[in-house]
Amino acid sequence: MKQFFTVLGGMGTLATESYCRLLDERTPTHRDQDYLDYIVLNHATVPDRTEWILDHQKPDYNPLLIEDIQQITPLKPEFFVLICNTAHYAFDRLQAATSIPILNMLQETVDEIKNIAPHAKRVGVLATRGTIASGLYDSYIQNAGYEEVKPTPAILDATEDLIYHDIKEAGHSDGKKFHELVRTMIEDQKCDVVILGCTELSYANEMNPETEFPVADSQSIIVNRSLERALAIRNGNQ
Template identity: 55%
Template structure:
């Protein structure tokens, strides 16, 4: 296979399944051959990202992801995407092991947000404790010139419960809990736009989109960009990955 891209997923598998579903659903198709060519690596045994970020004595997710990227680089994909926001904690180290461009999901998400909602004043961020602790999204939001809010401990507890108790453990989305979190960020913390900084939250958005709040979903952004870039490489167009943001 030529002119394809690689998806590094499995963190978690339901979130990766959501990415693939959206990718196939949103790709313009009339026949089988219109779908995009890609390789999916569903590496579900990668150590917990949040646990390692909060306590570096816990197993690191860097070595297995670096090995995945090295293996995939031998196949020469045109680009790669990592379907886990928290894993971007080691983005620089992962990009350093390959010449293949790895699309930076948080950076891409905030770049799209800035273009879509230029009048927004205050941005809410909901994510795992690991993503909050690694400041990847926080720094992107600040660099884009926005005020931001992380909510409070009660919000964080609800977010963690939705991600871990409901989605990762039970395999289901608690729609009322998700909507309550968004409402709290909007009403109590005055957030114009809420960034979903975890792919499990992306799954929640896919399954429970019936709410009035403005959100930026990093996974949906990377789906759109995967389609855009995938179709370009199929047509033989060159992509300047240094200027895509």
């Protein structure tokens, strides 16, 4: 297979399924052969990213992702897509493992804010405790000239309840919880737009789309960037 890309997924599995579903839905097709060629690594046993970020005595997820990247690199994919915001904590370390580009979900998400909310000044972030505690989005948001608004402890607790209890553990999303998180960030925290900085939140948005308030959905955005890049390669424009 040539002109394919590789999805580094399984973090978690429902979010990876969401990525593939959205990618296929958005691909312009009239026949089987119009869909994109890609490999999905649903590496569900990768250790929890947040646990390691908060406590380096916990199992490190990076060696397994690096091994995945090194195993796939000889197959010569055009690019990699890393379907986990929190795993970008060691993005430079992962990119150093291959000469093949890895799309940067965080950078792409922040870049898209100018199109989602052109007049935005205050950008909120909903994400895992690891993403928030490590300041993963900080430099991207600040370099783009925005003021970052992080969730309060209560909002963070509610976010992780949705991510870990409802989606990762129970296998479903609670639309009411999800929409309340976004509303709280917009109305109570005075944000102009909210980054969904966890692919489980993107899954929640797919299941129960947020239509009242502006959100920068990291997974939806990286789906679009994947599609654009893959089609450009197919058409010989890259």
